[in-house]
Amino acid sequence: MEVLDSFLRDHSAPMARYVERVMILLIDFDGFEKRLDTARARIPSNLVDRVFILGARTEPEELKAANLGSYERIGLAMAKNCRENPGTIWSHDFLRNNDNELSRLRTAVNAILFPSTP
Numbered sequence: 001m002e003v004l005d006s007f008l009r010d011h012s013a014p015m016a017r018y019v020e021r022v023m024i025l026l027i028d029f030d031g032f033e034k035r036l037d038t039a040r041a042r043i044p045s046n047l048v049d050r051v052f053i054l055g056a057r058t059e060p061e062e063l064k065a066a067n068l069g070s071y072e073r074i075g076l077a078m079a080k081n082c083r084e085n086p087g088t089i090w091s092h093d094f095l096r097n098n099d100n101e102l103s104r105l106r107t108a109v110n111a112i113l114f115p116s117t118p
Contacts, residue, residue: 003027004039007051015047022108023047027055029097036101052105057097066094082106083113 003025015021029035036053043051056063060071068074068089077089082102089095090102 022050025053029055029057031058052101054098057094063094
């Protein structure tokens, strides 16, 4: 979980200074159901509401093998569906493990990233 180590080392202090900052960490769950709980337990309590942990249930290579396209295409579909309709790519068996984090993320950032027009 190098991304978590990197977050703690390089980004947690600046996040404490900038209270509006949010962070999305992409990790491999490697089939471990408790990986999210383990990762969240390492996030400082003052940041836990602003750190979102998403990732493939197994290995990212399996997303490509499931004919979902290139990593770029998968990432673009995930971003688009996060905003518009999470029931598409996010409902894939390899990504369904993100339901709770995705809901938290959507609640936290949609108003910032996708403000409704007056």
